[in-house]
Amino acid sequence: MKRNGIEAGLTANGNLLPVTERAAQDNRLIKKLYKLFDYVWLRRLVLLAVLCCLWEWYATRLANPLMFPTFSATIKALAHAVAGGGLPGRIATSFRILVVGYGIGVLVAVFLSMLAVGTRIGTDLLELFTAMFNPLPAIALLPLALLWFGLGNGSITFVLVHAVLWPVALSAHAGFSGVNTTIRMVGRNYGLTGIRYVLAILIPAAFPALLTGLRNGWAFAWRTLIAAELVFGVSAGNGGIGWFIYENKQQLEIPSVFAGLITVIAIGIAVENLIFDQIERRTVLKWGMKSARQVTPGTVKSAV
Amino acid sequence: MASVSEVPLLKVNGVTLRYRIEEKTVTATERVGFRIEQGDRVVLLGPSGCGKSTLLKAVGGFLHPSEGSITLNGRRVEGPGPDRVMVFQEFDQLLPWKTVKENVMFGLTASRTLSKREAAERALESIRTVHLEKFADAYPHTLSGGMKQRVAIARCLAMKPDIILMDEPFAALDALSRRRMQDELLELWNENRFTMLFVTHSIEEALLLGSRIVVMSPHPGRVAEILEAEQLNEAAGSHPEISERIKRVLFRDAPEYVI
Structure with a gap:
C-alpha cells in the first residue's frame, strides 16, 4: 500500500508530478485506507493490538509479575509451553475427553429429540428433562460424578454429556418439529419412510436448528471441560488445559497461567470461526435457510 | 386387458x-x-x-x-x-438444500425409480422442458416464485406419474x-398428454x-x-x-x- 503511494508520487522516470495531481493521488490513498477499514477482521486486529499494548504498558508499570505478568512474558511462557512444556499434549488430552463427551451427548440428544417428535410422551419427557436440567450448571454435578465414577475420565465425560445433551436436545426438538408440512409431504409423496425419511428430509430440513444446537453444545462443553479439569488432573501429570492452568498457579508460574487462559480462548475462537462458521457457510447460508445478517456469533451467556 | x-x-x-x-x-x-x-x-x-x-x-x-x-x-x-405426484401452492416444496437439478432428481432417486445416473439425465431433460436449463445448478432460494413452481412441475413430470x-x-x-405459467402448463400437456x-x-x-x-x-x-x-x-x-x-x-x- 505504502509502496504504491510512494511510486504514485513519481512518474516512471523519477520526476515529481505536479502538486495538484499528487494531492489527488494522496486523496485516493486515504480513500483506499478507509476502504481497508471496511474489513471487520482488520478493525478487530487493530483493536486487539491496542489492547495488547495497553496490557504490556500497564503490567510493566505495575511491575508485579506474580499478580499480573506482562504480555511479552505471557507470550514467552506460551512459546515455552508449546515448545517444551507439554502444552500440545495437554490440549490433546482435553480434546480426547471432549470428543467422547460431546459425541455421546449429541447422539443421546438426537435420540431423545427423535423420540419427542415421534411420541407425545416423548415430548413431555424431553420438556420435563430440559426444564429440570437446563438451569443446573453441569459442573455442579462434578462432586456427584466423582463419587460415582471416581477420579478419572469417566467423571469428566459424565459432566460433559450433561452439558451438551440438554441444549442440543432442545434445539434439535425445535428443529424437527419446525419442519414444514409441505416438505414432509414431499418426502412421503416420493415414498420415503422410516430412517430414509429422517436422513433425507428431517435432518437436512432441521439443519439450521441442529447446527445452532451443536454450536451451543460445543460452547457449553468447552467451558465445562476446562472448569472440570481445574479440579483434578486425569492421571498424575497428564491433565488437560484446565489442569495445566491450576498446576502453574500452584507453582506460581503466573505467566504460564495466562498462557493457559489464552490457549483456552484461542481454541474457543478457532472452533467457532474455523469449524462452525465454515459449516454454516457451506450449508445453511449457501442454501438460503438463514440469511447472512441473521448470523449470531455464539450466543451462549454463561455455561458454567 | x-x-x-x-x-x-x-x-x-x-x-x-x-x-x-x-x-x-x-x-x-x-x-x-x-x-x-x-x-x-x-x-x-x-x-x-x-x-x-x-x-x-x-x-x-x-x-x-x-x-x-x-x-x-x-x-x-x-x-x-x-x-401420484403432488405440486403444492407453497414455494417451499423445493428442498432448499438441493440445487434445481438435485431437486428434480430427488423424486426419482428417493422413490428408487431410476439409478443416480439415469435420474440425472432425466432431470436435465425435464428441466429443459420448463426452460430452466440455465439454472440447473442454482439453489432454490435464488429463484423467483414462478421459477420455483416450474422446478416443482419439472420434478413432477420427470417422475412420469400416473396422475399429477x-x-x-x-x-x-x-x-x-x-398467466404465463398457465399457458406453459397447457403447452406441456400438449407435448406430454x-x-x-x-x-x-x-x-x-x-x-x-x-x-x-x-x-x-x-x-x-x-x-x-x-x-x-x-x-x-x-x-x-x-x-x-x-x-x-x-x-x-x-x-x-x-x-x-x-x-
Whole structure:
C-alpha cells in the first residue's frame, strides 16, 4: 500500500508530478485506507493490538509479575509451553475427553429429540428433562460424578454429556418439529419412510436448528471441560488445559497461567470461526435457510 | 386387458372426508364422486371451505376417507406414493438444500425409480422442458416464485406419474407470472398428454385449464355439477356466459355471497 503511494508520487522516470495531481493521488490513498477499514477482521486486529499494548504498558508499570505478568512474558511462557512444556499434549488430552463427551451427548440428544417428535410422551419427557436440567450448571454435578465414577475420565465425560445433551436436545426438538408440512409431504409423496425419511428430509430440513444446537453444545462443553479439569488432573501429570492452568498457579508460574487462559480462548475462537462458521457457510447460508445478517456469533451467556 | 378401458384411471367413489379440530369433527367433503381417464385435465373448482384441497390430499394418500373409496387403476389408494405426484401452492416444496437439478432428481432417486445416473439425465431433460436449463445448478432460494413452481412441475413430470395432483400451484404468483405459467402448463400437456387433477378457486383458471370441471359447493363439500369438455368447448367463445353459470351453481345455496 505504502509502496504504491510512494511510486504514485513519481512518474516512471523519477520526476515529481505536479502538486495538484499528487494531492489527488494522496486523496485516493486515504480513500483506499478507509476502504481497508471496511474489513471487520482488520478493525478487530487493530483493536486487539491496542489492547495488547495497553496490557504490556500497564503490567510493566505495575511491575508485579506474580499478580499480573506482562504480555511479552505471557507470550514467552506460551512459546515455552508449546515448545517444551507439554502444552500440545495437554490440549490433546482435553480434546480426547471432549470428543467422547460431546459425541455421546449429541447422539443421546438426537435420540431423545427423535423420540419427542415421534411420541407425545416423548415430548413431555424431553420438556420435563430440559426444564429440570437446563438451569443446573453441569459442573455442579462434578462432586456427584466423582463419587460415582471416581477420579478419572469417566467423571469428566459424565459432566460433559450433561452439558451438551440438554441444549442440543432442545434445539434439535425445535428443529424437527419446525419442519414444514409441505416438505414432509414431499418426502412421503416420493415414498420415503422410516430412517430414509429422517436422513433425507428431517435432518437436512432441521439443519439450521441442529447446527445452532451443536454450536451451543460445543460452547457449553468447552467451558465445562476446562472448569472440570481445574479440579483434578486425569492421571498424575497428564491433565488437560484446565489442569495445566491450576498446576502453574500452584507453582506460581503466573505467566504460564495466562498462557493457559489464552490457549483456552484461542481454541474457543478457532472452533467457532474455523469449524462452525465454515459449516454454516457451506450449508445453511449457501442454501438460503438463514440469511447472512441473521448470523449470531455464539450466543451462549454463561455455561458454567 | 380388455377390462382396462372399463376401469378408469382414477375413481373417486362416494368419498366422505372428516377431520377433527380439537373437539369438533369437521366434514370436508360428503359423498363426492367422479372419474378421471387417461389424459384428462380435471379441475376441482370451488370456494374455500368446499374441501377441494382436502380431497386432493386424500387422492395423494395423505388422508383416509371415512366413507367411500379412491382407486387408481383399480387399486385402492392406501397411502402416499410416487405414482401420484403432488405440486403444492407453497414455494417451499423445493428442498432448499438441493440445487434445481438435485431437486428434480430427488423424486426419482428417493422413490428408487431410476439409478443416480439415469435420474440425472432425466432431470436435465425435464428441466429443459420448463426452460430452466440455465439454472440447473442454482439453489432454490435464488429463484423467483414462478421459477420455483416450474422446478416443482419439472420434478413432477420427470417422475412420469400416473396422475399429477396440483394444489393451486399458481395461486401465490403475481398475475403476469400466473398467466404465463398457465399457458406453459397447457403447452406441456400438449407435448406430454399427462393426466392431471388441478385444484383452484379461480373460475377463469378452471375454464382455461380444464378439459372437465368438477364444481364443488361448500359446507360440506359436495359435487354441484360436472362440466364436460364439449360443454366447455361450446362455451369457449362465450366465457362470460359459462362463468355466470358456474357462479350460479357455486352460490345458489349461499345468497349472501357477492362477487
